[in-house]
Amino acid sequence: MKKRIYLTGFMLCAALFVVSLYQVIHDIASARNAEEAFAYLAEVVEVAGEPGGKMPKRENPQRGNQSPLEQYQKLFQQNNELAGWVSIEGTNINYPVMYTPEKPDFYLKHNFEKAYSAYGVPYIAEHCSPFEPSDNILIYGHHMKNGSMFTGLLEYEDKAFYEKHKTISFDTLTEQADYEVIAAFKTTVYDEAGFPFYLFADAETEKAFQDYVDACQSLSLYDTAVTAKYGDKLVTLSTCEYSQKNGRFVVVAKKKQQ
Numbered sequence: 132m133k134k135r136i137y138l139t140g141f142m143l144c145a146a147l148f149v150v151s152l153y154q155v156i157h158d159i160a161s162a163r164n165a166e167e168a169f170a171y172l173a174e175v176v177e178v179a180g181e182p183g184g185k186m187p188k189r190e191n192p193q194r195g196n197q198s199p200l201e202q203y204q205k206l207f208q209q210n211n212e213l214a215g216w217v218s219i220e221g222t223n224i225n226y227p228v229m230y231t232p233e234k235p236d237f238y239l240k241h242n243f244e245k246a247y248s249a250y251g252v253p254y255i256a257e258h259c260s261p262f263e264p265s266d267n268i269l270i271y272g273h274h275m276k277n278g279s280m281f282t283g284l285l286e287y288e289d290k291a292f293y294e295k296h297k298t299i300s301f302d303t304l305t306e307q308a309d310y311e312v313i314a315a316f317k318t319t320v321y322d323e324a325g326f327p328f329y330l331f332a333d334a335e336t337e338k339a340f341q342d343y344v345d346a347c348q349s350l351s352l353y354d355t356a357v358t359a360k361y362g363d364k365l366v367t368l369s370t371c372e373y374s375q376k377n378g379r380f381v382v383v384a385k386k387k388q389q
Contacts (some may be wrong), residue, residue, distance in 0.1 A: 165242070165250040166279060172243060173225050176202045176216060199304040207304065210243055214261045215303040217253060217270060217368070221296045222283025228270055228301070232257040239271070249273075250280060259332045261303045266333045266340060267365040268301070274371040274380075281370035287315035287382050290353040297355075299384045301366050310366050310384035313357045316350035319377045326350060328367060328381055337361040347383045359385040 199207045206227060207213050214230035229238045235257040242248035253272040259265040272281030286292045299310045319325035326346055334340035340361045348358065359365060364386040372378035 165248060166277075168242060168244075169226060169279075172206060172227055175205055200302070200307065203302070203304055206243075210245070212238075213304065214255055215301060217302075218300045219283060219296060220298075221292065222286055223279055224272075224281060224283045226253050226272070226280070228252075228261075229254040230261055232260075239273075250275060253281065256329065256332070258330075264303065264364060267331050267343070267367055269329060269332065269367045269369065270301075272368070272370050274373070281368065284368055284370050284382055285372065285380050287312070288352060288380075293353065293355065297357075298387075299366065299368070299382070309387045311355075311357050311387055312382060312384045313344070313355055313359055313365075314347040314351035314381075314383045315355075316347065316352055316381055317372050317374070318350060318379055318381060319375055320379055321377045325377070325379075328379075328383075329369065331367075334361065344383075347381075357385070 198204065199213075203213065203216065210229075212229050212231050213227055215228045216226070217228050218225040227243060229243075229252050231237045231254065236254075238252040238254040240247060240249065240251055242250065243252055251273055253270050255261055256269040256271065259268045261268055272284075274280065274282050274285070286296070293312060293315065297312055299312065301308060301310055316326075318328065320327075320329065328343075328347065331343045334343065340359075344359050344365075348354075366384050366386070368382045368384075369379050372380035
């Protein structure tokens with residue numbers, strides 16, 4: 132009887148070990164596949180683009196009567212839900228940005244080829260527009276354990292990192308642009324205690340815009356000595372932050388004058 136119990140226990144432990152081993156291998160493979168896929172997309176952009184160059188805008192009724200910049204044309208042909216590209220030096224953040232207002236959060240769990248992926252693709256909130264554009268463009272990205280996606284945003288917890296990386300690059304399909312960081316902060320969502328940064332897209336008044344900027348700067352982990360005024364365009368990057376329940380880490384930046 133005891134032998135049977137021991138054998139059953141052994142078989143159960145062995146089965147759990149095999150399942151766990153499979154899950155580990157699967158996770159490693161998924162991470163490698165996602166990394167390779169994004170590296171390929173980045174290479175396509177790098178090869179097609181001219182360093183520092185801006186391509187002429189041409190008519191295309193699909194995206195505000197303008198065709199994509201040269202470096203994004205191939206990717207746009209592959210997936211016309213591409214809305215731009217975001218990158219931050221000193222981090223792994225160098226990704227396409229998607230926009231599907233009619234399918235909110237689609238790219239939370241889908242890759243660039245629209246297949247299921249735990250890594251997703253950074254995407255713009257449905258109530259913002261990168262083409263008009265909105266006063267604020269809110270971009271979401273996952274915080275992954277392997278350091279990919281928007282995990283690098285948390286580098287901005289450290290003011291020393293900010294001092295060396297004050298600029299975020301965010302291109303739309305038709306315009307290259309840099310943004311100066313004005314605030315980096317932690318907050319929560321789905322509760323009354325957190326700051327609802329995720330609601331702000333367009334300011335109806337100058338006061339509404341200033342209230343958003345003031346709130347972000349009051350929460351900021353440090354003073355950047357950079358502010359924004361009504362008429363400036365903002366980009367807000369957000370990812371999960373695990374020091375508190377439903378935590379979010381948020382970086383807000385304003386567009387530099389061309």
